[in-house]
Amino acid sequence: MRKGQSFKDYISPDGFEFKSDHFKVGNKYARVLFIRDYPSYIKDKVIWELTDTNRNMIFNFDIVPVSTDEAQKYVEKQALGVETNIANYQRKQNSNSNYSAVVPYDMEQQRKEIREFLDDITARDQKMFKVIMTIMHTADTLEELNADTEAIQAMGRNHMCQIGVLKYQQLDGFNATLPIGINKIEARRTLTTESLAVFMPFKVQEIQHEGGVFQGVNVISKNMIIVNRRFLLNGNCFILGVSGSGKSFTAKEEMVSLLLSTNADVIIIDPEREYKALVEAMDGQVVRLSATSRSHINCLDINKEYADGANPLAMKSEFVLSLFEQVCGKSEVTAMQKSIIDRCLANVYKTYIGKKYKGKPPTLVELCKDLREQPEPEATEIAVAMELFASGSQNTFAQQTNVNIKSRLICYDILDLGSQLMPIGMLVVLDSILNRITQNRAEGKETYIFIDEIYLLFQHEYSANFLFTL
Numbered sequence: 011m012r013k014g015q016s017f018k019d020y021i022s023p024d025g026f027e028f029k030s031d032h033f034k035v036g037n038k039y040a041r042v043l044f045i046r047d048y049p050s051y052i053k054d055k056v057i058w059e060l061t062d063t064n065r066n067m068i069f070n071f072d073i074v075p076v077s078t079d080e081a082q083k084y085v086e087k088q089a090l091g092v093e094t095n096i097a098n099y100q101r102k103q104n105s106n107s108n109y110s111a112v113v114p115y116d117m118e119q120q121r122k123e124i125r126e127f128l129d130d131i132t133a134r135d136q137k138m139f140k141v142i143m144t145i146m147h148t149a150d151t152l153e154e155l156n157a158d159t160e161a162i163q164a165m166g167r168n169h170m171c172q173i174g175v176l177k178y179q180q181l182d183g184f185n186a187t188l189p190i191g192i193n194k195i196e197a198r199r200t201l202t203t204e205s206l207a208v209f210m211p212f213k214v215q216e217i218q219h220e221g222g223v224f225q226g227v228n229v230i231s232k233n234m235i236i237v238n239r240r241f242l243l244n245g246n247c248f249i250l251g252v253s254g255s256g257k258s259f260t261a262k263e264e265m266v267s268l269l270l271s272t273n274a275d276v277i278i279i280d281p282e283r284e285y286k287a288l289v290e291a292m293d294g295q296v297v298r299l300s301a302t303s304r305s306h307i308n309c310l311d312i313n314k315e316y317a318d319g320a321n322p323l324a325m326k327s328e329f330v331l332s333l334f335e336q337v338c339g340k341s342e343v344t345a346m347q348k349s350i351i352d353r354c355l356a357n358v359y360k361t362y363i364g365k366k367y368k369g370k371p372p373t374l375v376e377l378c379k380d381l382r383e384q385p386e387p388e389a390t391e392i393a394v395a396m397e398l399f400a401s402g403s404q405n406t407f408a409q410q411t412n413v414n415i416k417s418r419l420i421c422y423d424i425l426d427l428g429s430q431l432m433p434i435g436m437l438v439v440l441d442s443i444l445n446r447i448t449q450n451r452a453e454g455k456e457t458y459i460f461i462d463e464i465y466l467l468f469q470h471e472y473s474a475n476f477l478f479t480l
Contacts, residue, residue, distance in 0.1 A: 032155060033180045039155045040148045042176050042183030043162060044197055049170035054208045056169040060145070063165075065158055067147045070186055071209060072193040074140040076200075081131050081138035084200075089124045096121065130202045139206055140198040145173070146187040223267035240456070248464075258284050261460050266292070269419060274456035277443055278421040281463045285421050294419025299406060299435055300426035306409040309333065309374060309438045312359070314367050315448040323359055327352050329441050330377075332472045336433050338395045340471075350389045354380040374400040374408035404431055407438045415442060436466075436473035 023036030032041040061069070076084070096117050103111035113121075130136035147162065149155035159175065166173035176183040179195060186193040214231045222238035239245035249257045262285070265276050269292055276294075278285050289296050297305050310330070316322035334351060335343050357380050358372040378400040381393035400408045414420075422442075427435040443459060450457045461467065468474045 028180050030178050031175050031180065032152070033184065035148070038148045038150065039152050040146055040184070041155055041159055042180055042187060043145045043147070043159065043173050044176055044183070044195065045143045045145075045166065045171055045199075046174040046197065047172035048199060048201075048205075052169060052171070052205070052208055054210075056166070056171060057209050059165055059169075060162065063161070065147055065149075065162075067145055068187045070144045070146075070193075072142045072144070072186060072195075072198075073206065074198065076138040076140060078131065078137065082128070084138070085124065085128045085131060089121075089128060092117070092120045092124055127202065130204070136202040136204060139201050139203070141201050141206060141209075142186075142193065142195055142198045143209065144176075144183055144186050144193075144195065146184065221272070223264055223271060225264070239458075258462065261462070262288055265419075265458075265460065268458055272456065274458055275446065275450055276419050277446065277457065277459045278419075279424065279439060279443075279459075279461045279467075280421050281424050281466050283423055283425045284462060286423065289419055289421040292419050294421060295414045295417035296421045296423055297413045297415070298423040298426070299431075299439070301404050301406055301428060301431055303406060303426070305413050306406055306411060307413070307415070307438055307442050308371060308409065308411045309407040309434075309441065310358075310372050310377065311411055311442065311445055312362075312367070312371055313445055313449055315452040316445060323356065323363065326359075327355050329437070329476075330355055332476065333434060333437055334392065334396065336437060336470075336472050337399060338392070343392070344388065346386070347388050347392050350381065350384055350386060351392065354384065354389070370410055373410060374405075398430075399434060404434075406431065407434060415446065420446075433470045433472065436470055437476060440467075440473060440476045 023038075025034075025036070027034040032039060034040070057069070060067070096113055099113065099117065100111065103109075131138060145162065147155070147158055149158055163173045176195065182194045186195055214228060216228065216231065216233055216235075217225075218234070218236045219238035219241050222236040222241075225235045225237045227233070228235055239247075249260050251257050265278070265285075265288070268274050268276055278289070280286070286296050297307065299305060299307070310326070312322055312326050314322060316325055331343070331348055331351060334347075354377055358376045362369060362371050374396065378393045378396055381389045381396075384390075398404050422439045424432070424435055424439065447457045447459075467477050
């Protein structure tokens with residue numbers, strides 16, 4: 011500004027030279043074309059093909075809306091003109107004693123199109139617009155410019171569009187292509203909303219969310235797809251493909267991106283021990299679950315956010331009942347036994363909840379002990395049924411949790427869970443994940459759960475229902 015200069019001095023060319031059918035902008039040649047005539051039916055490919063060519067072009071749509079009552083009067087006037095032409099034609103044929111004359115095809119077509127246009131405006135809630143589309147393209151030489159013009163006109167002819175050159179109007183055409191809202195070219199064509207929508211060239215939906223992670227490349231535009239699941243209508247995702255197509259690798263890529271670019275927690279259910287190396291490399295915690303494993307998860311773990319605002323004990327009771335039904339069979343656990351289990355659960359949690367969820371939570375061993383102390387014989391019966399998983403050889407979920415389930419990256423390795431432990435193991439793992447989700451939600455933190463070979467969870471009724479609830 012101190013030099014008396016403007017940004018316009020740096021972006022403007024040294025000069026313009028306008029001819030009858032082209033003009034020079036600095037050292038470049040340019041030409042403005044317009045769509046002179048449209049077919050009665052046009053495909054949306056016409057704009058897509060033109061924009062897909064490897065040429066420098068500026069497309070401009072000048073759209074003037076027409077009010078409905080004015081549009082209706084205009085179309086009715088056109089319809090009256092068509093009917094008058096048909097009547098004059100028939101009168102002329104009758105005067106020549108040709109009483110069987112058929113209305114010519116072009117007149118009949120005009121009548122049909124004008125009636126459809128009128129129906130669109132009056133019955134189908136279409137609006138009428140006056141539209142002119144201009145195309146400015148540039149080239150390094152005049153020969154190249156002429157060749158490009160012929161190629162563009164040929165593309166238009168393929169779709170029954172007549173593309174003409176603006177003769178002696180190149181200056182007005184150039185102004186029309188600039189984003190300044192001035193268009194002095196009088197070559198507008200009336201179109202309905204539906205017809206005009208064809209000229210929207212945006213056939214590609216780009217997804218580039220702020221704070222997102224790389225999810226691949228857009229097949230059409232070749233741009234990167236950056237997704238933040240929080241911005242989607244539904245943040246869930248299924249990775250599908252044939253064996254060896256890279257499903258697990260895709261999941262691993264997303265895990266690494268999430269861990270490096272966000273502060274979210276990542277939890278993995280791994281039934282085939284595919285993620286162990288990655289988790290250890292990222293300093294995560296691998297929880298290997300089996301009857302003989304030294305890693306244990308207490309199936310009665312609970313926190314105050316467990317029920318997401320509701321009563322945590324009531325929600326935990328529902329989970330424990332599912333656990334007992336899974337062991338004994340759904341039809342084997344009677345209504346009386348359910349009431350007894352619920353009562354005993356309140357007994358064993360009383361001290362822990364009284365200490366505001368601090369200290370060690372109760373285990374399945376304590377629950378079975380409390381069941382044995384109840385006077386009803388049904389309580390002893392259900393305690394004996396659960397003995398295998400409480401104090402027997404399958405007691406991996408009846409001991410205090412001894413793994414770091416607070417780690418930011420956790421992998422539940424369930425490969426070695428036997429057929430006896432698998433249904434219960436699935437339930438306990440999902441419940442442990444629910445604990446973590448509710449805790450993180452209370453802290454305003456995101457949790458991403460990756461379940462490999464998810465069909466394994468659907469094989470067991472209770473884990474499938476629990477997953478559905480989650």
